[in-house]
Amino acid sequence: MAHHQPTRGEPRVALVTCSALPDLDPDDRLVLAPLAARGVAAEAAIWDDPAVDWSGYDLVVLRSPWDYPLRRDEFVAWAQAVPRLANPVDVVGWNTDKRYLAELSAAGVPTVATAWIEPGETWALPADSGEYVIKPAVSAGSQDTGRYDLADPEHRELAASHVRRLTAAARVAMVQPYLSAVDTAGETALLFLAGPGGLAFSHAIRKGPMLTGPDLGVAELYRAERIDRRTALPDQLAVAQLALAAVPGGPDRLLYARVDLIPGPDGAPVLVELELTEPSLFIGYADSAPDRLAAAIAAHLARRS
Structure with a gap:
């Protein structure tokens, strides 16, 4: 396959979403203006829309294709057919099945028992x-x-x-x-974005408790969350770096990563999820985070040109 070269004019970026969010999640829309300021034309594209020509984009960025879980095989097959995908398709295949947690645990990452x-x-x-x-x-x-x-x-x-x-x-x-500390300390999400030296910590947020009881089989695209800003602690960053270091192929190929942690029974942080496919990045909760994401996308474009 010939290496793609951007045509004349602005580089084109697809921000991948689902039919329930055709105009993107509101948080993701915050990156559009910083991208435009960098001369990058970004637009929402629905992952399973057969009319989309994915080869016409200089970069395809997974954002909110949140309806894929019941069609995971179809979603991964679609990702394999997209020429320039972030995060990379092999990471998508690995990360869309949470059995990756067993691999991370075996690699020495403190992980919730499963x-x-x-x-x-x-x-x-x-x-x-x-x-x-x-x-x-x-x-x-x-x-x-x-x-x-x-x-x-x-x-x-x-x-x-x-x-x-x-x-x-x-x-x-x-x-x-159930880690009861989520009811008091909450869940900490550490957000990482690609920078000049590779994946770099950007910001952190706190998510309040979401699970109030049994699942009764009612379909929901996602659940509302209470989000606050949070300062990352050294022990949390250390666990995050351990988890990222264990990603197949290494973390430097990633455009973004989210590491979700909750204090375990002894108070030390344990990994509950490593989100590398379609995580909310909460760029609206940190100063300059939309600009950092735009810079990360621009850097990925430059790397691929």
Whole structure:
């Protein structure tokens, strides 16, 4: 395949979204003006729209294609056909199945303990009466995710039903202890953007608790979140760097990354997700973050020209 060279005029960038958000998530729209100021023409494009000519873009940036979880194979096949994709397609294939957490744990990254239930397997409910989170291994935006107090007989039944519902649909279920610190300290998301020396820390936000109870099978594209600014702590940044260093192919190929952490039982941060495919980047919550994202996109364009 011939190496693509931008044609005369402004470089063109597609910001990939889904049909439910044809004009992008409001946070993502904040990057449009800084890109235009750099002479970059950016526009929203729906990932499964057959009318889109992906080869006509100088860079295709995954942003909010949040309807892919039930069509993950189709989504990855689409990504493989896109010539200039960020983040790279092999990372997308790896990161859209949360079983990557097992790989990161094996690599020494402090990670929330997770049990995996494959289709056809039976889940033995934990004997203890703690709280647990159940979700599918392929999901986005807390879709199909529930919180269960196993001291409650009704919750035990609902938890077992949730796992059966997922595995009956040929989906892998994951079961994790609910980390109670999320109710007080919240969840910290560390945002990284490509810079001159590779992926660099940009900003951090705090997400308040979102899971209030069982998942009852109601479809949602994403759940509303309470977001606040947060200052990253050294131990959080250290865990983030460990996780990023374990990404297949290394972190320097990435345009962006989001590392989600919650204090574990001992108070030390543990990884709950490493989001490299379509994370909200919360650029509206940090001074100059929209400009940093625009600079990262411009740098990726320069690298590919």
